[in-house]
Amino acid sequence: MADDSSRKRKVRGRKIRSDRSRKESRQAKKKLARKSSNGTSSSSAQSGDGPLSAPEAVAPDPFIETDAVASLRSRITGWLEAEKPVHLIGPTGCGKTALALSAAAERGRPVVWINGDESVDTAALVGANAGGERYKETDQFVGGVSKKTEVVRERWVDNPLSVAVREGATLVYNEFSRSDPSAHNVLLSVFEEGVLERPGKRGEDRTIDVHPEFRAIFTSNDVEYAGVHRQQDALLDRFVGVHIDYYDEETEREIVKSHVDLSDEDIAAIVAKTRTLRDELDLVVGTRAAITAAKGLAVFDGQRNGDGDGEPDEFDDELLTDVFMDVLAPKIAGEGPEDVSQLRTQIAESV
Numbered sequence: 082m083a084d085d086s087s088r089k090r091k092v093r094g095r096k097i098r099s100d101r102s103r104k105e106s107r108q109a110k111k112k113l114a115r116k117s118s119n120g121t122s123s124s125s126a127q128s129g130d131g132p133l134s135a136p137e138a139v140a141p142d143p144f145i146e147t148d149a150v151a152s153l154r155s156r157i158t159g160w161l162e163a164e165k166p167v168h169l170i171g172p173t174g175c176g177k178t179a180l181a182l183s184a185a186a187e188r189g190r191p192v193v194w195i196n197g198d199e200s201v202d203t204a205a206l207v208g209a210n211a212g213g214e215r216y217k218e219t220d221q222f223v224g225g226v227s228k229k230t231e232v233v234r235e236r237w238v239d240n241p242l243s244v245a246v247r248e249g250a251t252l253v254y255n256e257f258s259r260s261d262p263s264a265h266n267v268l269l270s271v272f273e274e275g276v277l278e279r280p281g282k283r284g285e286d287r288t289i290d291v292h293p294e295f296r297a298i299f300t301s302n303d304v305e306y307a308g309v310h311r312q313q314d315a316l317l318d319r320f321v322g323v324h325i326d327y328y329d330e331e332t333e334r335e336i337v338k339s340h341v342d343l344s345d346e347d348i349a350a351i352v353a354k355t356r357t358l359r360d361e362l363d364l365v366v367g368t369r370a371a372i373t374a375a376k377g378l379a380v381f382d383g384q385r386n387g388d389g390d391g392e393p394d395e396f397d398d399e400l401l402t403d404v405f406m407d408v409l410a411p412k413i414a415g416e417g418p419e420d421v422s423q424l425r426t427q428i429a430e431s432v
């Protein structure tokens with residue numbers, strides 16, 4: 082009988098749909114949102130019979146597709162068609178992940194997702210032995226004489242890269258520069274020779290031939306320094322890099338509107354404020370900050386500057402300052418009270 086403990090498998094990453102029904106997509110999104118809000122990353126362990134049982138990561142639904150978005154996405158899918166791995170580089174919260182997931186889904190192939198972090202090593206990418214499986218065999222070959230044999234068999238569990246290269250999936254490797262570069266040595270032979278080496282495997286199983294439809298999109302942050310590793314030039318040299326910046330104002334409005342139920346005027350005011358703060362502050366103020374501010378303002382909606390002129394009331398200045406302060410404060414966490422009050426003054430002045 083198999084030893085029960087050997088059934089516990091450690092699997093990283095998530096398998097993502099190729100393109101099923103919208104209902105499945107919404108359910109997967111909800112599941113993913115629940116997971117993320119628990120702080121669980123794709124690198125978390127899970128159990129199950131295969132490596133593909135994790136919740137799916139999907140592009141935002143609806144995915145806003147203005148000219149700016151569509152043009153970037155077709156550049157990405159174009160390079161994928163040209164069989165080049167694409168490296169998306171841009172500031173925090175500008176939409177890299179959403180774009181990568183949307184471009185990946187557009188290919189109509191399965192999508193496999195992994196988040197880079199310090200704990201990602203080669204095994205986390207390609208797979209590992211997940212403990213032994215023990216069997217006891219009893220042979221009663223001569224009457225009254227029995228032979229007992231204990232068989233131990235190794236159990237291997239594939240991780241995202243092995244799954245992706247075998248299935249011809251699109252690998253979305255988010256924030257890959259947060260992982261140790263040595264974990265990525267296996268990628269060199271994937272892109273150069275079309276072969277994935279699986280250290281820890283023996284014989285024929287040691288390598289997987291890369292499926293002709295396998296493609297990869299990597300994202301990294303251009304302004305992040307903490308916890309980021311410089312990756313090997315040999316690897317970066319095999320990518321094409323697409324630099325992305327914050328979208329134009331109209332696109333940002335559409336994006337915020339797709340996430341928060343507020344009037345067009347309110348959305349326009351929040352996006353304008355976000356863009357002013359982006360220019361004026363020495364902090365990264367992404368589209369995500371605009372969405373978060375809008376979500377807060379939708380809740381604190383009661384506090385408007387009611388001037389009774391019959392026009393729709395605007396948000397109260399103090400409320401705007403408070404909300405943007407709360408949204409941006411985590412970026413100066415650990416700084417002294419002077420920096421906190423300076424940030425508040427700067428936000429208030431720009432309001």
Ligand SMILES: Nc1ncnc2c1ncn2[C@@H]1O[C@H](COP(=O)(O)OP(=O)(O)OP(=O)(O)O)[C@@H](O)[C@H]1O
Nearest residue numbers: 141144145172173174175176177178179336368369
């Ligand atoms: N085209 C889009 N349609 C709808 N929502 C979008 C779109 N692009 C970005 N967003 C939303 O904007 C926010 C930021 O996007 P995203 O997480 O992709 O940014 P990022 O650059 O990957 O951020 P980080 O650097 O922090 O990983 C998310 O809430 C995302 O859902």
